[in-house]
Amino acid sequence: MxxxxxxxxxxxxxxxxxxxxxxxxxxxxxxLDNFIKANQGKTGPELELEFSQGASLFLARLTSWLRLTYMYGIYLDQQLKSIGIFLSAASRYLTEFLEIGGVLTLLEILGLNQLKEEDKRESIKLLQLIANAGRKYKELICESYGVRSIAEFLANSKSEETQEQVQILLDSLGHGNPRYQNQVYKGLIALLPCTSPKAQQLSLQTLRTVQAIVGSAHPSIVDAVLGVLSSMHLEVQYEAIQLIKDLMAYDVRPALLKGLVELLKPPGKETAKVKGKALEDPVTLHLPEPLSVYIQQAAAAKTIGILAQDSTKLAEEMIQLRVVHGLMCAMGNQDHTTCQRQASISLEYFVQTFPIVEEHVRKATGETLFQLFMRDAKTLYMKMDAVQVDILASNKVNIPGSLASPEGMLPMEEEGSTE
Incomplete structure (x- = not known):
């Protein structure tokens, strides 16, 4: 009784x-307002006490109402926050929510254009709770095509606060989820060409973490990360450079180094048009098409300088890829002074570190221009005349052989030899 x-x-x-x-x-x-105010942060036993051991009966009603009305956004924010109280309280409620198709409902909310950003953010927070409950729950999200839905939402979201919540979710899905970690990894790579600078920045940050977990680099990451260098947003470029530095430890290193050196060379008119259109940064879409190529060229020159200073071995590899020729071409790019400046700074390191590079550069530029360069590489672009610019842009420097050490000497190419 x-x-x-x-x-x-x-x-x-x-x-x-x-x-x-x-x-x-x-x-x-x-x-629901009263429920949220009274029960925020309560544990499972506390909720059961509040509902006389019948909390699941109220959760069932909540989830039924959610499934009937979520497409219309009717009090959706309150519904999701109320469900969140249950999911935070005990795994029992989580199981009950999942049994009625809760994951699919939350993922569908992300793709509905008519719903408010705030409601979608609450959906992301519930997915975080589910993912943090353990591996099998992360797998359930991924099996429900969750990575694609979440990544697309990150790319299209207009709220930085929401995008940061999505990053937390993707990071969670990338950890402790060996069956689907590659899916998360490839989803992040696919995000890099998106139109949102914030989404690019967050994707690059998360990629660095997931890359270490996956342990091998997918070839598609090369073009994706090099493409991001064309962003006008310095925070995006910074994260891209940090990822490139990490990728030097993987099999894609030769392809990345070759790609960076290729970006230094001035593109033909057709290439410039293609790359200008390929840049999807909303700000740059309003700029002349070739400008995105020059931004990418400047970022490549900066990245090369950073990599070279981090590792003599990388510097040697890039010399064999004709980085000196590329940097001098970039220094002769009168259409973009930032590109000229970054290329000069990077070339200065190679000249100061490798005597053979100094010889080739001195020989290619002539003594007057070389002394201007050595006096102040950062401001060289402001002091050159048209003839000197043309000398740099049309240089034929090619340093063959291999470097034994920074002090070592590469065999000099015969005078007058070309590519």
Whole structure:
């Protein structure tokens, strides 16, 4: 037999559920407000005490109402926050939510254009709770094509706060999820050409973490990360350079180094048009098409300088890829002074570190221009005349052989030899 106190509690629960069943949408909204205020942060036992061991009965009603109305956005924010209280409280409620297709509902919310950004952010937070519950829950999200839905939402979101929440979710899916970690990894790579600078920045940050977990680099990352160097946003370029530095430890290193050196060479008109259109940064879409190529060229010169200073071995590899020729070509690019400046700074390191490079550069530029360069590489672009610019842009420097050390000497090419 139940005690009088227990009977009273059950009566209160039944009265509450009956009130919910008979309430209008506006009345239910008011009930949810009260529920959220009174129960935020409660544990499973505390919720059961609040609902006289019948909390699951209210959760079932909540999830049913959500599934019937989420496409219209009716009180969606309150519904999701209320469900979040249950999912945060106990795994039992999480299981009940998943059994009614909760993951698919949350993922579908992300793709509905008519819904508010705030509602979608709450959906992301619930997916975070699910993913953090363990490996099998991460697998469930991934099996439901969750990585694609989440990545597309990150690319299209207009709120930085929301995008940061999505990054947390993708990072969680990339950890402790060996069956689907490659799917997360490839999804992040696919995000790099998107139109949102913030999404690019966050994707690059997360890629660095997931790259270490995956342990091998997919070939598609080469073009993707080199393409991001064309962004006008310095925070995006910074993250791209950090990722490139990490990738030097993987099999894609030769392809990345070759790609960086190739970016130094001035493109033909047709190439410039293609690359200008390929840049999807909203700001740059309003700029002349070739400018994106020059931004990428400047970023490549900067990256080369950073890599060379980090590792003599990398510097030697790039010399064999004709980086000196490329940097001098970039220094002769009168259409973009930032490109000239970055190329000069990077070339200065190679000249100061490798005597053979100094010889070739001195020989190619002539003593007057070489002394201008050595006096102040950073401002050389402001002091050159048209003839000197043309000397740099049309240089034929090619340093064959191999370097034994920074002090070592490469065999000099015969005078007058070309590419």
């Amino acid at each position: 139940t005690s009088t106190k227990e009977q009273a509690a059950i009566s209160r629960l039944m009265g509450f559920l009956q009130e919910w069943d008979n309430a209008s949408k506006a009345a239910r909204s008011h009930m």
